[in-house]
Amino acid sequence: RGKRAFIAGVADDNGYGWAIAKSLAEAGAEILVGTWVPALNIFESSLRRGKFDESRKLQDGSLMKITKVYPLDAVYDSPEDVPEDVKANKRYAGASNWTVQEVVESVKNDFGTIDILVHSLANGPEVSKLLSETSRKGYLAAISASSYSYISLLKHFLPIMNQGGSSLSLTYIASERIIPGYGGGMSSAKAALESDTRVLAFEAGRKKRIRVNTISAGPLGSRAAKAIGFIDMMIDYSFTNAPLQKELHAEEVGNTAAFLASPLASAITGSVIYVDNGLNAMGVGV
Numbered sequence: 001r002g003k004r005a006f007i008a009g010v011a012d013d014n015g016y017g018w019a020i021a022k023s024l025a026e027a028g029a030e031i032l033v034g035t036w037v038p039a040l041n042i043f044e045s046s047l048r049r050g051k052f053d054e055s056r057k058l059q060d061g062s063l064m065k066i067t068k069v070y071p072l073d074a075v076y077d078s079p080e081d082v083p084e085d086v087k088a089n090k091r092y093a094g095a096s097n098w099t100v101q102e103v104v105e106s107v108k109n110d111f112g113t114i115d116i117l118v119h120s121l122a123n124g125p126e127v128s129k130l131l132s133e134t135s136r137k138g139y140l141a142a143i144s145a146s147s148y149s150y151i152s153l154l155k156h157f158l159p160i161m162n163q164g165g166s167s168l169s170l171t172y173i174a175s176e177r178i179i180p181g182y183g184g185g186m187s188s189a190k191a192a193l194e195s196d197t198r199v200l201a202f203e204a205g206r207k208k209r210i211r212v213n214t215i216s217a218g219p220l221g222s223r224a225a226k227a228i229g230f231i232d233m234m235i236d237y238s239f240t241n242a243p244l245q246k247e248l249h250a251e252e253v254g255n256t257a258a259f260l261a262s263p264l265a266s267a268i269t270g271s272v273i274y275v276d277n278g279l280n281a282m283g284v285g286v
């Protein structure tokens, strides 16, 4: 049987989540995705209308199949957590069962189990503010959407993950080095995510021999990154200063994810794996 993957954080064909879905599909996995509720309609209608067909092309010429798209808002664990104004919001009211617990229940009812869990989502409402000017609310929102969301997804999926499965997330070097512009507590959220990767690797490894890793990816002009505003500069900086002076392709992160999810990586867990043309290894820009 092929493996089944759930990828949280796919809403278009530009980001790392999409590239990971593609590489996993290329390796024979069945693909389920979790799409942020406010982005659901446009993603599904674009899929249906063939807008992504060019980027769905696999090497054998067939189109990647997304078996099911689940609406998801990973800042809510269960229906009791959803505030009234969100419940009443037109975009949220039009979808159902999108809290983490409900999504996992739906996946369980639909498919029984999964083998691979991917967390490719982040959000920090105050990302453009300096850390020293971030509000408590903004900081906690960044941690909730970008770090705890992963704990919640893994906690709920673990019971339906097959023994020997693999889980991974996406992080950024702003967790350990100063990257001015990555504000609002997003740097803190990535530091938490990396630390949690180690502790979760221990817990999921002992419980079910599930491996937990995170990919520290270089800059990509995704929708989320464009919203931060400094992505073109970061891409140029990387091109100039990294050991490998080439464009970083989302596919390279996708392929690393497929490797990490495969038996080829059977002894790798609790790791931060850099996929950044080597930029992390530089001490100065030259």
Ligand code: NAD
Pocket (backbone or CB within 6 Å): 008, 009, 010, 011, 012, 014, 015, 016, 017, 035, 036, 037, 039, 072, 073, 074, 075, 119, 120, 121, 122, 123, 145, 170, 171, 172, 173, 216, 217, 218, 219, 220, 221, 222, 223, 224, 225
């Ligand atoms: P992206 O826009 O493709 O992905 C982010 C996704 O998160 C979007 O689909 C968005 O709808 C979703 N999302 C936001 N809040 C959510 C919520 N509450 N519930 C469910 N989904 C939610 O952008 P991306 O840059 O590919 O981001 C994917 C991951 O890669 C993130 O963790 C990001 O921090 C990480 N990353 C990105 C870069 C980069 O330069 N783009 C570099 C390193 C790491």
